[in-house]
Structure formats: C-alpha cells, structure tokens
Amino acid sequence: MAPAANNVNNDVPEDNSRRNFLAEMAIIGGAAMSISILPAMSVANEETGEEQKVTYAFLVDTTKCIGCARCVEACVAENSVPEGYLRTWVERYVYFEDGTITVDSHPKTAPFSFGMFAGEHEALVSNSFYVSKLCNHCVNTPCIQVCPVNASYMTPEGVVLIDKKHCIGCSYCVQACPFNTRFINPVTQTADKCTWCYHRLKKGLRTACVTACPTGTRIIGNIEDPEDPVHIAFTQKRVDVLKSYMGTRPKTRYIGLTTDVI
Amino acid sequence: MSKDTRHLWRAAFIGLLAVCGFIGLRTLMVPASFGSTGPYRAEAPEEEAARKELLPDQKECKPCHEARYEKLQGGAHKLVHCKHCHGTAREHVDRCKELAASGKEGKCAGPESGVTDLYKGINSAKCDKCHHPRVGPPKGFPMIDISTHPQEMGAEPTDDPAVCGECHDGHDPTP
Numbered sequence: 001m002a003p004a005a006n007n008v009n010n011d012v013p014e015d016n017s018r019r020n021f022l023a024e025m026a027i028i029g030g031a032a033m034s035i036s037i038l039p040a041m042s043v044a045n046e047e048t049g050e051e052q053k054v055t056y057a058f059l060v061d062t063t064k065c066i067g068c069a070r071c072v073e074a075c076v077a078e079n080s081v082p083e084g085y086l087r088t089w090v091e092r093y094v095y096f097e098d099g100t101i102t103v104d105s106h107p108k109t110a111p112f113s114f115g116m117f118a119g120e121h122e123a124l125v126s127n128s129f130y131v132s133k134l135c136n137h138c139v140n141t142p143c144i145q146v147c148p149v150n151a152s153y154m155t156p157e158g159v160v161l162i163d164k165k166h167c168i169g170c171s172y173c174v175q176a177c178p179f180n181t182r183f184i185n186p187v188t189q190t191a192d193k194c195t196w197c198y199h200r201l202k203k204g205l206r207t208a209c210v211t212a213c214p215t216g217t218r219i220i221g222n223i224e225d226p227e228d229p230v231h232i233a234f235t236q237k238r239v240d241v242l243k244s245y246m247g248t249r250p251k252t253r254y255i256g257l258t259t260d261v262i
Numbered sequence: 263m264s265k266d267t268r269h270l271w272r273a274a275f276i277g278l279l280a281v282c283g284f285i286g287l288r289t290l291m292v293p294a295s296f297g298s299t300g301p302y303r304a305e306a307p308e309e310e311a312a313r314k315e316l317l318p319d320q321k322e323c324k325p326c327h328e329a330r331y332e333k334l335q336g337g338a339h340k341l342v343h344c345k346h347c348h349g350t351a352r353e354h355v356d357r358c359k360e361l362a363a364s365g366k367e368g369k370c371a372g373p374e375s376g377v378t379d380l381y382k383g384i385n386s387a388k389c390d391k392c393h394h395p396r397v398g399p400p401k402g403f404p405m406i407d408i409s410t411h412p413q414e415m416g417a418e419p420t421d422d423p424a425v426c427g428e429c430h431d432g433h434d435p436t437p
Contacts, residue, residue, distance in 0.1 A: 066399040068392040070346060077350065078316045092398050114396050128398045153302030163306040166293065199313035208317045214342040214392060 053224040055158040059233050060132045062256040065217040067130040069112035074212035084108050085183050087194040088134035098123035131261050135181040135194035136250030143173035159198050164190045178246045318355045337434030347388050354380040384427035
C-alpha cells in the first residue's frame with residue numbers, strides 16, 4: 001500500500017477530484033488493512049518504558065507431559081467448570097507396532113486419571129505421548145467473527161474472552177471453533193471456554209494449569225518480551241500449531257507434535 | 263394531500279417508523295460502553311479480571327515455609343505445586359495474610375483456625391495420582407504400582423496411606 005501514498009499530490013487542481021478521491025481511498029484502505037493484519041493490539045507506551053507491551057502466548061512442550069491431568073483438575077477447580085465439561089483436557093496418542101494409532105482421553109469427571117492402555121490391542125506399543133488441549137486464542141478467531149451480538153471478543157493482551165452478560169447462548173461460536181474448546185455452560189446458559197485465567201494474569205499470576213503443571217509442560221508468557229521463555233521458544237525452537245490449514249494463527253503452540261495430532 | 267399521493271405518504275410514514283424503531287431498539291440493546299475500547303462492552307474485561315483467584319502461587323507459600331520450599335527446589339519434585347499434596351490452601355493463605363495485616367493473634371492452620379482446605383502428611387493416593395502405571399509418559403518417568411511396590415521393597419503388607427512416607431520424603435523423593 002505504500003506506493004499508493006506516493007500518488008498524493010496536494011498541488012493537483014480541484015477539478016481533478018476523481019484522482020484525489022481514489023488516492024485518498026487507497027490510503028484509507030491501506031491503513032485499514034495494515035491495522036487488521038496486526039496481531040493483538042497493545043496497551044503499551046514503548047517510549048516511556050513504564051508499561052510494557054503485552055501479548056500473551058502459550059507453549060505446550062508435549063515431550064515433557066506425563067499425562068497426570070493435574071492441569072485439568074486445577075482448571076476445573078479454579079474456574080468452577082460444571083461436571084462433565086472441560087475447558088482444557090489431555091489426549092493420549094498411542095502408536096502400535098502393527099501401524100495402528102489410538103487416541104483417547106481421561107474421563108470428563110474427577111479424578112481425570114488415564115488408564116493403563118488406550119483401547120485393546122494385541123500389538124505392542126511402539127510410541128506414545130500426551131497432548132494438552134485448550135483454547136488456542138487465535139489471532140484470526142472464527143469464534144469472534146461469527147458471534148451475532150459481539151459477546152466474544154479479544155482483549156488488548158490478545159486473550160479471547162466471552163462477555164457472559166451479553167452472550168445469548170446461540171452456540172454459533174461452539175460450532176465455529178475448529179479446536180472444540182467451547183461449550184454451552186449448563187449453569188450460566190452462555191458460551192464458556194478457557195480464558196487463560198485472565199483474572200490471574202491481570203494479577204501477575206500464571207494460569208491455574210501452568211501453576212499446577214508438575215513438569216513444566218505448559219508455559220504462558222509474553223511474546224513481546226525477548227527475554228521471555230515463550231518468546232525464546234517461539235523464535236528458536238521448532239514449534240507447531242494445531243490445524244494450521246484453518247488459518248486461524250493460534251497463539252497456543254506446541255513442541256513435539258506429529259502430523260497425526262489434530 | 264391529494265388523493266393521488268396519499269399512498270406515497272403512507273409508505274414514507276411506515277418507512278420512518280421502521281427507521282425510528284430500529285434506531286430506538288438498537289440504542290436500548292447495545293451496551294452504552296460498546297466500542298469505546300474495541301468491538302465489545304468496555305467493562306467486560308475488567309469484570310472478568312475482577313474474579314477472585316483460587317489457586318495460590320507456589321511463591322506465596324515461600325515466606326512462611328522457606329525451608330520446605332528450598333528443599334523442594336533441590337529435588338525431583340521442584341515443579342510440583344504444594345497443593346497437589348497439601349490441598350488448595352486458599353483459605354489458609356487468605357487467613358495468614360489477614361492475620362499478618364491486622365497484627366492480631368490467631369492461627370491460620372489447624373481445627374481452631376476454621377481453615378478447611380489444607381492437608382498435612384503423606385498420602386499414597388496422592389502419590390498415585392501422578393505415578394500410577396500407564397502407557398504414555400516420557401522415558402525415565404517413575405511409574406509405581408502401589409499395590410505391589412512396598413512389598414517388592416521388603417515392607418509388610420499394609421493399608422496405611424502413609425506407606426510411601428516410610429522410604430520417601432515428598433519434598434525430595436529421591437529413592
């Protein structure tokens with residue numbers, strides 16, 4: 001869009017209004033586009049350095065996960081998630097020597113413990129690992145786009161939240177989310193999902209699941225800060241996102257995924 | 263008003279009513295602060311952020327339990343949150359802070375304190391939550407079958423929930 005700005009000439013006579021009009025439109029369009037492609041806005045004032053730019057991002061290192069589901073337990077307790085529903089969960093991918101793969105998860109009710117095997121198989125297990133799932137807090141959010149009353153929104157820190165006083169419970173967003181992270185809360189009758197424990201982040205605490213994780217599988221951090229472990233991982237390690245083909249640009253990224261993980 | 267234009271005025275009147283109705287309804291239904299900080303009700307993030315947190319951060323335990331905290335940091339359980347064995351302890355932490363702030367005498371743990379979400383001592387059921395045998399954890403993670411492990415190590419068969427504590431210290435569980 002930069003070349004369009006060069007076309008502006010203040011000396012153009014007034015009767016040349018169509019050219020002026022087109023040039024102005026190009027500038028406005030360019031500005032609008034450059035704003036829309038930016039990731040989450042910041043509340044920062046960089047010059048003073050007093051307030052640092054904050055855009056939260058989440059890292060799941062699946063190579064460390066032991067599948068204890070303590071994160072799930074902490075999330076349910078922290079957020080009073082109704083029984084039978086989960087804001088975050090853990091999946092187990094098991095590869096067998098005969099080439100088959102099974103995927104299972106822990107029960108949706110406490111104590112969320114994984115059993116010994118994923119299904120019944122004659123063949124020996126050749127590989128197995130756990131993958132934590134939670135809201136991806138995408139940059140291009142399908143859930144916000146489809147909300148007919150703008151009850152789904154993104155905070156200046158890039159956290160996708162639901163305005164529960166405004167939500168009408170139509171569940172369009174539940175269907176729109178490619179990661180199945182949303183549900184209709186039977187108590188509030190509104191959409192519900194992982195908030196990255198926004199109420200904790202704003203107090204300087206880490207999310208409940210990150211706090212409870214005994215292996216350091218889950219980390220939350222600020223990707224604007226070059227010293228932050230999440231920023232370092234995002235820029236120096238081989239991180240991947242779930243369903244990249246959906247084009248939602250998730251801010252939750254993973255280490256150690258295989259192509260079978262969806 | 264001539265007879266020939268009456269139908270046009272009627273249509274215009276209905277159109278005006280529809281526009282006014284739309285604007286009126288919209289004003290009623292759209293929250294007042296909508297759009298001032300973005301395409302959402304401006305108070306919504308603050309309301310969400312104002313929610314009371316439940317799980318205390320590990321660092322909140324440190325000032326009073328420094329020795330245990332340091333011991334934990336030196337062992338294999340360094341990332342294991344106190345709450346996994348000792349309960350959420352929200353009431354405990356709040357009570358301790360309240361007592362410290364007011365300068366009053368009182369207890370923040372034990373039956374007289376009124377704190378109900380704090381547990382002491384080792385409980386094998388809590389060890390089992392992470393260490394039960396299963397397919398999936400990365401290589402090197404110790405998985406223990408508590409129904410056979412104590413006997414294998416030469417202990418008497420027992421139903422005592424503190425059985426793990428006979429050999430292991432939860433704060434530094436090196437075998």
